[in-house]
Every structure is written in C-alpha cells, then in structure tokens.
Amino acid sequence: MNILICDDSPMVRNRLAACLDPEWDIETAENGWDALMLLERKSFDLLFLDLTMPVMDGFALLEELQNQHIQLPIVVISADIQPEARKRCLQSGAVDFINKPFQKQDVHDVVKKYLYVTDVATSAPIEVDIDxxxxxxxxxxxxxxxxxxxxxxxxxxxxxxxxxxxxxxxxxxxxxxxxxxxxxxxxxxxxxxxxxxxxxxxxxxxxxxxxxxxxxxxxxxxxxxxxxxxxxxxxxxxxxxxxxxxxxxxxxxxxxxxxxxxxxxxxxxxxxxxxxxxxxxxxxxxxxxxxxxxxxxxxxxxxxxxxxxxxxxxxxxxxx
Missing domain, CATH: 3.40.1550.10 (CheC-like)
Known part of the structure; x- marks a missing residue:
C-alpha cells in the first residue's frame, strides 16, 4: 500500500504514520504543493489531508487534483470541523473526514473502509523533538x-x-x-x-x-x-x-x-x-x-x- 500524509505538523504526521502498517510505503508532505509534486510522480492508494497549511492549503490541493483529474481516496484530517468546510471537502473529491485530535481507531476505520483491509498492524510512534x-x-x-x-x-x-x-x-x-x-x-x-x-x-x-x-x-x-x-x-x-x-x-x-x-x-x-x-x-x-x-x-x-x-x-x- 502507498499512503501519502499531507500535514504541516511533524507531530501529526508522526502520530498518523504510527497508526498505519509499518510494512506499507508511507510518504509525507508539509503542504499541498509538496503533496501535489508527489502525486504527479507517483500513484498512491490513500491520501490523508490537512486543510490549514502554508504555501498551498488543503482546499487548494483538492481543487488542483480535480483540475488534473488525479483520482484517489482522500481523507481529510483537520481541526476545521465547520459543516461548510466538510461540505466543501466532499464536493471537491474527499471521501471522508476525521476530526483532530484523532484516535487510532478513527484512522483504522477509514483505512479498512477505503483500502479494503481487515486488520492494520501498527508501530510505536517515533519520538520527535518539538518545542x-x-x-x-x-x-x-x-x-x-x-x-x-x-x-x-x-x-x-x-x-x-x-x-x-x-x-x-x-x-x-x-x-x-x-x-x-x-x-x-x-x-x-x-x-x-x-x-x-x-x-x-x-x-x-x-x-x-x-x-x-x-x-x-x-x-x-x-x-x-x-x-x-x-x-x-x-x-x-x-x-x-x-x-x-x-x-x-x-x-x-x-x-x-x-x-x-x-x-x-x-x-x-x-x-x-x-x-x-x-x-x-x-x-x-x-x-x-x-x-x-x-x-x-x-x-x-x-x-x-x-x-x-x-x-x-x-x-x-x-x-x-
């Protein structure tokens, strides 16, 4: 499985990766632009996407993926839980929405749903030095x-x-x-x-x-x-x-x-x-x-x- 995590927070990227099978190919991006560069070069099975990021935010990336006809399951993980934000994401191609702060089970539920797996092995989080x-x-x-x-x-x-x-x-x-x-x-x-x-x-x-x-x-x-x-x-x-x-x-x-x-x-x-x-x-x-x-x-x-x-x-x- 090829998974892309797009979030400007290293703490969130680390915690989310720790919820996934360590045998999977997991790549990360700090903003929508970096994620777009990866998506243009490589095929991914699932994208976890934050909304509020510098350079290119999640809304802009969703729009650009539609313009370029790049299709894959996109699960938005964000603190912006306004009903209008949810609606905009789903209209722009996202398939699901997870609220921050998230639990491991939240991630496992969407992984099982969109990657058609019955179980998810996980690894321990990597310690990240964040002030x-x-x-x-x-x-x-x-x-x-x-x-x-x-x-x-x-x-x-x-x-x-x-x-x-x-x-x-x-x-x-x-x-x-x-x-x-x-x-x-x-x-x-x-x-x-x-x-x-x-x-x-x-x-x-x-x-x-x-x-x-x-x-x-x-x-x-x-x-x-x-x-x-x-x-x-x-x-x-x-x-x-x-x-x-x-x-x-x-x-x-x-x-x-x-x-x-x-x-x-x-x-x-x-x-x-x-x-x-x-x-x-x-x-x-x-x-x-x-x-x-x-x-x-x-x-x-x-x-x-x-x-x-x-x-x-x-x-x-x-x-x-």
Whole structure:
C-alpha cells in the first residue's frame, strides 16, 4: 500500500504514520504543493489531508487534483470541523473526514473502509523533538477550529481562520497595542482574564467591520432588552470561551474565566501595570482571527500570559 500524509505538523504526521502498517510505503508532505509534486510522480492508494497549511492549503490541493483529474481516496484530517468546510471537502473529491485530535481507531476505520483491509498492524510512534511553542500552536489550531465550528453553526456562515500564531510579545508592544485599540473608535474591544494550571493571562478581543453590529446581535445574548455593551461582552465571551474549552480538553487543564469587560473602561489600569513591568521580559502570546466569508466582519483575539507561563506550558506539553 502507498499512503501519502499531507500535514504541516511533524507531530501529526508522526502520530498518523504510527497508526498505519509499518510494512506499507508511507510518504509525507508539509503542504499541498509538496503533496501535489508527489502525486504527479507517483500513484498512491490513500491520501490523508490537512486543510490549514502554508504555501498551498488543503482546499487548494483538492481543487488542483480535480483540475488534473488525479483520482484517489482522500481523507481529510483537520481541526476545521465547520459543516461548510466538510461540505466543501466532499464536493471537491474527499471521501471522508476525521476530526483532530484523532484516535487510532478513527484512522483504522477509514483505512479498512477505503483500502479494503481487515486488520492494520501498527508501530510505536517515533519520538520527535518539538518545542513547546510549536506544540502549543498545534493544539491551538485544533481549539481554533472547534471554536469556529460553534460560531459558524450559530451564524450559518463559513468562518475563515488562518493558522494561529504563538510567540512572545514585548510588554512595551502590548502597551502600544492597548493604546491603539482604545483610540480606534471603529473597533469594539473587550478584555477577559483567565487562569488555570498556574497559568494567568488576559484575552483581548477586537472586532471590526461594517457588519460587526450584526454579528453582535446574532451571536450576542438572546435578551432583547440587553444594551449594546452587554451584547458585545456576550459575543467576546463566546469567542474566548470556545477556544479555552477546547484547549483545556486537550491538555487536561481547567481554565476559569472572569467576566469580560470593555477595554476602554478596563484596560487603563492594566496598561499602566504592563508599562511598569515592561523591563521584566516578554509575555507568551497566542494570536488568531476569525473572518466571515460572507460579511464584513473581522475579529482578532490575543491571549497574553505572564512571563512564567512558558515554563509551565513546557511541562504540560511533555504529557500531551
């Protein structure tokens, strides 16, 4: 059997390969373009395909395979579990869909179904040296996909979601960011603190676009008598909590959230505090965005964690 695994995550490629028979010929690609080059040169019996990748994503590869009339069973493995994403994949030639994070049995089920085998021998995973930031990015991508699915179901619209960014942000840059958010009257901005597993942080949500009020009404609380600020807070809480719930399920850390507050009235003190502590180092950050495919609405979410969060995440990732 010739199997191709296309995913930009070495951890996912390794884990998926470990679910397959070691006697099979298994090749890997980091993006859709690399996979296309392999598919043009060699015949494969099955393709496992991620959707969100750099260079060429899974949707683009599916379209190109149709254009070139390259046919093989394609099983999409992705964190983007929106109904619209599933529909687009199936219309573009995919035969099945596995959600991340996946289990070995999920892989075995599709292998038996499309390769017509009755049993699958597996090997032990190969240890891959991956730093905690990359692992945090991968599980954040899964959490982002689940959050987008919740929001898409409520909206009835497809939500675009680029890969999240994980890194460090200087405290001085945070001060400037807060000032920019507070001074831009076109941005609806909310802050919400969270804590869990010894990790303390703050989530900043910035919503913009001419249709942002429509989204506030559609995704905000159902109370018609609530004022505009309450509905903005309700929407921001949904955007933050859907991400944190999925993140907590993957790393077995229970996060608790404080009530969200409007940035203009709440972050003056926080910004001053950050500025005083700017010489102490950088904050660990997770950045991601949601953009409606059909409306003028864009939302940036930034999670900021204290300087010691990196060491705590590193310990957590050893058990994931």
């Amino acid at each position: 905690y930031k990359r692992q945090l990015k991968e599980i954040s991508n899964v959490a982002l996909g689940r959050g987008a699915a919740v929001i898409a179901r409520q909206l009835g619209e497809f939500i675009n979601m680029p890969l999240p960014k994980v890194g460090e942000m200087p405290s001085s840059e945070i001060v400037m960011l807060i000032d920019d958010i507070r001074s831009n009257k076109e941005i609806l901005s909310v802050s919400q603190r969270f804590v869990g597993g010894g990790i303390h942080g703050e989530a900043l949500v910035a919503m913009q676009g001419k249709d942002k009020q429509k989204f506030v009404q559609r995704l905000g609380c159902d109370d018609d008598h609530a004022d505009s600020n309450e509905k903005v807070l309700d929407l921001a809480n949904l955007l933050v909590s859907t991400f944190l719930v999925s993140l907590s399920q993957q790393v077995l850390i229970e996060f608790s959230l404080r009530p969200p507050v409007v940035v203009e009235s709440a972050l003056m003190e926080q910004g001053m505090h950050t500025e005083k502590e700017s010489e102490q180092g950088n904050c660990l950050s997770i950045e991601y965005s949601y953009t409606s495919a059909d409306s003028d609405f864009h939302c940036d979410v930034l999670f900021l964690m204290d300087e010691g969060a990196g060491q705590r995440w590193e310990k957590v990732m050893r058990t994931v």
